[in-house]
Amino acid sequence: SNEDERFDSLYQEPDAPRTVVAPDRGADETRTTVMIRSLPANFTRQLLEDVMNAEGFVGCYDFIYVPADIASGACFFYAFVNLISPPEAQRFRRCFTGFARWPVPGSAEAAVDWSEALQGLEALIERYRNSPLMHEKVPSSMRPAIYHSGRLAHFPPPTARIKAPRLRRAQKAEKVERPSRLE
DSSP: OHHHHHHHHHOOOOOOOOOOOOOOOOOOOOOOEEEEEETTTTTHHHHHHHHHHTTTTSSSSEEEEOOOOTTTTOOOSEEEESSHHHHHHHHHHHHHOOOOOOSSSSOOOOOEEEOOOOOOOHHHHHTTTTGGGTTTTGGGGOOOOEEEEEEEEEEOOOOOOOOOOOOHHHHHHHHSOOOOOOO
């Protein structure tokens, strides 16, 4: 199938061209990557995947990343999702704009916008494949993930050495413990 060919090509073309962000053109929309904001506290990639599947998006997305503090695991209240086609992305935006049926109480209504920095699975893979987020010290549940036919798939291998992530909390604690030069 075309989806299988597209997926396989990602492993063979490490320098795949990035999708150009087009202006919002209604039915002619070409974008597929969205940012969903106002996620509940302590939300995870698995919880977002579960909610998306429950809302009828099984097999309709091929990338999810829920940025989080690596030290604490706490999410930063937003995520990036790439849908498999522009119509699916538009359906996702309609479904999750104002969404409030989260599996945890007291959550705000979600907002969904187009991702401005990156568009398309190829661009997302190129952005994250060599990122410190993909380092072995980062739990796999906190890494960006790709999906094929509704199932979690192996992320394409890095094309460069992956550096260990810098933990912000450790850096702040280190700064506090160091004596000031003025002392």
